[in-house]
Amino acid sequence: xxxxxxxxxxxxxxxxxxxxxxxxxxxxxxxxxxxxxxxxxxxxxxxxxxxxxxxxxxxxxxxxxxxxxxxxxxxxxxxxxxxxxxxxxxxxxxxxxxxxxxxxxxxxxxxxxxxxxxxxxxxxxxxxxxxxxxxxxxxxxxxxxxxxxxxxxxxxxxxxxxxxxxxxxxxxxxxxxxxxxxxxxxxxxxxxxxxxxxxxxxxxxxxxxxxxxxxxxxxxxxxxxxxxxxxxxxxxxxxxxxxxxxxxxxxxxxxxxxxxxxxxxxxxxxxxxxxxxx
Numbered sequence: 321x322x323x324x325x326x327x328x329x330x331x332x333x334x335x336x337x338x339x340x341x342x343x344x345x346x347x348x349x350x351x352x353x354x355x356x357x358x359x360x361x362x363x364x365x366x367x368x369x370x371x372x373x374x375x376x377x378x379x380x381x382x383x384x385x386x387x388x389x390x391x392x393x394x395x396x397x398x399x400x401x402x403x404x405x406x407x408x409x410x411x412x413x414x415x416x417x418x419x420x421x422x423x424x425x426x427x428x429x430x431x432x433x434x435x436x437x438x439x440x441x442x443x444x445x446x447x448x449x450x451x452x453x454x455x456x457x458x459x460x461x462x463x464x465x466x467x468x469x470x471x472x473x474x475x476x477x478x479x480x481x482x483x484x485x486x487x488x489x490x491x492x493x494x495x496x497x498x499x500x501x502x503x504x505x506x507x508x509x510x511x512x513x514x515x516x517x518x519x520x521x522x523x524x525x526x527x528x529x530x531x532x533x534x535x536x537x538x539x540x541x542x543x544x545x546x547x548x549x550x551x552x553x554x555x556x557x558x559x560x561x562x563x564x565x566x567x568x569x570x571x572x573x574x575x576x577x578x579x580x581x582x583x584x585x586x587x588x589x590x591x592x593x594x595x596x597x598x
Contacts, residue, residue: 367474537563
């Protein structure tokens with residue numbers, strides 16, 4: 321009986337849903353494009369999930385089953401695809417060469433002068449807005465100090481603000497919202513007076529099966545900008561954090577987000593607005 325219990329337990333651990341792992345949710349919305357008539361290839365590029373240094377995440381390794389799991393699989397005639405643990409996609413499999421919006425845009429991982437970025441390209445002469453969302457699982461990342469400990473942000477990352485931290489149990493947490501500079505890119509055929517609006521959001525939670533409730537949490541990154549230029553445009557991004565039952569520094573509740581949605585600022589880097597204590 322003990323062997324069966326162990327096998328059942330390990331199967332539940334191996335096949336738990338992605339939200340019970342080190343998971344990142346990544347969303348990109350680019351609006352103000354729909355209905356525009358253009359000529360030639362249109363290219364939009366946005367920050368991509370990577371560490372401050374530009375390193376991509378590592379997915380968990382696919383695990384071989386324990387003997388007790390093999391016993392369960394054979395006894396209950398599990399499909400062969402479940403004989404090993406789940407397979408987790410790498411960066412290329414998730415982000416490169418994917419059709420979105422019925423083929424109106426094709427994604428690509430771009431190697432640029434600013435570092436890696438996520439690109440969207442199309443040969444269509446009449447454009448549509450970009451609405452893209454995906455998720456991925458990493459083998460590990462740090463939610464307490466993601467900036468300095470190699471966790472995914474929205475890269476490129478430049479000019480990180482002074483980051484103050486306070487004790488939090490055995491660890492530390494941010495005392496305010498860190499900000500940093502990043503980039504978007506627009507091809508020259510988008511030269512018009514109308515704004516194009518960028519919303520790039522990355523939310524990362526640690527694994528609740530590995531961390532007690534007081535240390536389970538997440539951090540999120542937000543870029544919200546309106547741009548009326550082409551080429552590489554430097555913009556401001558912000559990072560928030562939520563740990564345990566404590567007060568949240570959620571970016572969507574920050575002054576940064578409020579100012580953008582109230583149309584007070586573009587977040588293009590030509591101003592000195594300070595959001596670290598917002």
